[in-house]
Amino acid sequence: MPELPEVETTVRAINKFENRILKEVIIHNKNLRWKVEKKVETLTRNQLVHKITRRAKYILIYFDKQCLMVHLGMSGKLRIQKSNNNYFKKHDHAEFIFKDEKIIFNDVRRFGSIHLCENPDKHRLIKDLGVEPLSKSFSKSYMKDICKNSNLCIKKLIMDQKNVVGVGNIYASESLFLAKINPSRLSKEVSDNECEKLVKSIKIILKKAIKMGGTTIKDFYSADGNEGYFSLKLNVYGRDSMVCNKCNTKIIKSIIGQRATYSCTKCQL
DNA sequence: CTGAGATCCTGTCTGC
C-alpha cells in the first residue's frame, strides 16, 4: 500500500504531533525488517517533537538530537488512537504515546522498519537514495542522464530508489501508461522527448494520488482503524484482460523484475 | 561495478 503518496498522506495526518511531547515508545514486536534497537524506546522518552517530515518512503520524526525513521514496507500502516483507548489489533507492533493520543504502527508482513539515529541523511538506508520525484532536481536532463547510463528496462529504472525515490509498482505502471512508453523498453533507447514526458507523467500521477490521499486521511483518523484503500483511478494497474480506457485494446499483464506490470500495447510503444 | 534472482513475512484469493 505505501508508495510515496501514501507515506506523504500519513505524514500529513500525523504532523499535528509536532510541538507535542512524546511520552514513550513501546515496541511490542522488535522483529521487523530489521530488529528494532533498544534505544528506540530508551532515548525517546519525554522528547519534544520538532518536525515530522518525509524522505523517500521514510517518515522522519525529529527530536532535539535524535530522529525516528519509520518505513511502512509493504503492509505497514499508522493509525491514531486516544491514549486511553486500549483497542489492540493483531500486528500492532509499536506505540508512540503522547498525552492524549497515540500513534500505532501496524504491519502484517513486517517488512517495515523503525530506526533511531542522529542524522537520517547520513543513515545507510537513506544516504544513497536518489532524487525526490516532486523536486526540481527530478528533471528531463536528469532522466536523460540516468537512462543513457543504464542497461535496465525503463520500468526497473524508475523503480530503482537510487535513481528516483517513491515510485512503486503501481505508479510505475501508471506513469508509463501516461507517458505512452512500454515498460519493457530499454532505458537507453528511450528518446529525449519521452524522457521529458515520463518525468512530467510521474509528477502528475504522484501529485494526483497525494491529492486523493485525502480519503485515506479520513480513514486514518477513524479510531476503529478502518483500512480503506485509496481510490485513485487506475488506468492499467490490476486491469489485465480489461479494456484500455483510451483505445479499447486489452490491457496486458507481464512480469518485470518479479513484479506484476500492466500496459496497453497499443498506447505504449 | 552492474544486474538477476532469492528472500524476509502473513493473509487472501484461485483453482483443483
Next chain:
DNA sequence: TGCAGACAGGATCTCA
C-alpha cells in the same frame, strides 16, 4: 469445503 500454491503496494542481500 479443504487445501496447495500463487500472489501482494518494498527493498536488501548474495552471487555471477
